[in-house]
Amino acid sequence: MLSYPKNEKGEVIGEPYLYDVRVCPMCHAEGIKTVATKAVNDFLGEFKAKKGIDLTENVIVKYDFADELSVVSCDNMVKWIVTNVGRQKKVKRLKVRKYIHISENRFSSDEAREKYLKILHDIEEAEILIFDSLADFTANQAEKALTPLLSASDNCSIIILTIPESDERLEQLPARLKFKLNNAQVMNFSSTGHQR
Secondary structure (H helix, E strand, O other): OEEOOEOOOOOEOOOOEEOOOOOOOOOOOOOOOOOOOOOOOOHHHHHHHHHOOOOOOOEEEEOOOOOHHHHHHHHHHHHHHHHHHHHOOOEEEEEHHHHHHHHHOOOOOHHHHHHHHHHHHHHHHOOEEEEEOOOOOOHHHHHHHHHHHHHOOOOOEEEEEEOHHHHHHHOOOOHHHHHHOOOOEEEEOOOOOOOO
16 A cells, blocks of 8 residues: 655655555454445346346236235335336336326426426336336226336336236236236235235
């Protein structure tokens, strides 16, 4: 290491010189601070190893509002995907109620129109789209709610959240979406271990 000779005021005087850092073998370098660089984690691989689910493929996540632990686990998983996997891939979480509200009011002002266009752009650019959830719209709003799934790019993997009351909507999806989700992985969240 290089050291610079300094006077009482802390000003550098003279040429730098090399010296070896000596560490006491008894204290195991306790006082030395090392600069550790944090490696970029492979969050997709970590998720696949822990849950057995590949996030680069389509996923249907089944949880239940009646089971509080199921809801908390699902929310935590979605937050983890957005924050961690979002560092590696473009992840967009689409909250359906908010999307429907913005799409219905997109002509009310320029700001609302910009919000709507930004959401559409984010959906088209997304590599992973989290559709939160199939239960968050009425039968009359189905066409508006499912439009973003149709505008997602072909290489975008879709994660659809669903509860027991909205499971039949999986069968009512447009043919293109049904075909895309035909071989989707299914992930169940249940505190009792119940599978749907």
